Amino acid sequence: MDTLDTMAETFKLLSDKTRLTILSLLKERELCVCNIVDMLQMSQPSISQHLRKMKAGGLVSESRRGKWTYYALTIDDKPFVNEILSHIPSQSSKIEWLDNQESVCD
Amino acid sequence: MDTLDTMAETFKLLSDKTRLTILSLLKERELCVCNIVDMLQMSQPSISQHLRKMKAGGLVSESRRGKWTYYALTIDDKPFVNEILSHIPSQSSKIEWLDNQESVCD
DNA sequence: CAATTATGTAATTATATGCTTATATAATTG
DNA sequence: CAATTATATAAGCATATAATTACATAATTG
Known part of the structure; x- marks a missing residue:
């Protein structure tokens, strides 16, 4: 059980x-920044800033592998957040779209 | 299942x-505005504005009875919000404090 | 019905937020 | 190692948000 401040x-x-x-999207699988940029059709700095905030808040983790930085959910120990994400509409179609794309980042 | 926009x-x-x-607090029982003002030690307009937003968002309902306007949770049909609120730390001690107060609003 | 009590609303202000542009850093590749 | 690719960061701007102050409305009470 978190504090009200933490939850807010x-x-x-x-x-x-x-x-x-x-x-x-990360619920489906880990993704690199450029994947997310492609799928959301937003600028790279904007996506990076959102990822930074979520990392600071403990929702995601990053791992650099070669040129790419992959982000993944880190909510296994957060039952409360886990429960919330289970209610989020699936984005699997966007993931499928990504898989059918010519790789844009590389 | 709501849309991402609605959930956001x-x-x-x-x-x-x-x-x-x-x-x-409303999870414990319905409360009038002045009760909430007393418990949170905040200005009445600030509380009113927060209540208005939550009413617009469908989280609470108001019912005027005499001089007082009571607010109550309206999340029975919102399993998703219900689930979230079940994780919020209890505020029952604040309610007890209220019950032991000389009634401040009247 | 005038005064009081409870609440709502509008205007203002200060701060927070998200996006863009420009630039920096880091790894890869030819 | 120079050029390219992937990502991060900083500065600036426009909008959003929460609180205060002042005022409006509504019900109650003497």
């Missing part, structure tokens, strides 16, 4: 449509 | 500490 901060992270979409 | 809007309502506290 988490909700602030969840209250942005872009971040919520990113989280729902 | 709900999270925005939940992302303010004052509103989150009010919701957790």
Whole structure:
């Protein structure tokens, strides 16, 4: 059980449509920044800033592999956030779209 | 299942500490505005504005009875919000404090 | 019905937020 | 190692948000 302050901060992270979409995408699998940029059709700095905030809030983790930085959910120990994300509409179609794309980032 | 937009809007309502506290208080029982003002030690207009936003977002309902306007949770049909509120730390001690107060509003 | 009590609303202000542009850093590749 | 690719960061701007102050409305009470 978190404090009200901690929970409010988490909700602030969840209250942005872009971040919520990113989280729902990461629910499917880990993704690199350029993947997310492609799928959301938004600028790279904007996506990077959202990812930074979510990392600071403990919702995602990053791991650099070669040129790419991959982000993944880190909510296994957060039952409360897990429960919330289970209610988010699936973005699997966007993931399928990504898989059918010519790789844009490389 | 709501849309991402709807969910983001709900999270925005939940992302303010004052509103989150009010919701957790209303989980205990319905309260009039002056009760909430007393418990949160905040100005009446500020509380009123928060309540208005939550009413617009469908989280609470108001019912005027005499001089007082009572607010109550309206999340029975919102399993998703219900689930979230079940994770909020209890505010029952604040309610007890209220019950032991000389009635401040009247 | 005038005064009081409870609440709502509008205007203002200060701060927070998200996006863009420009630039920096880091790894890769030819 | 120079050029390219992927990502991060900083500065600036426009909008959003929450709180205060002042005022409006509504019901109650003497």
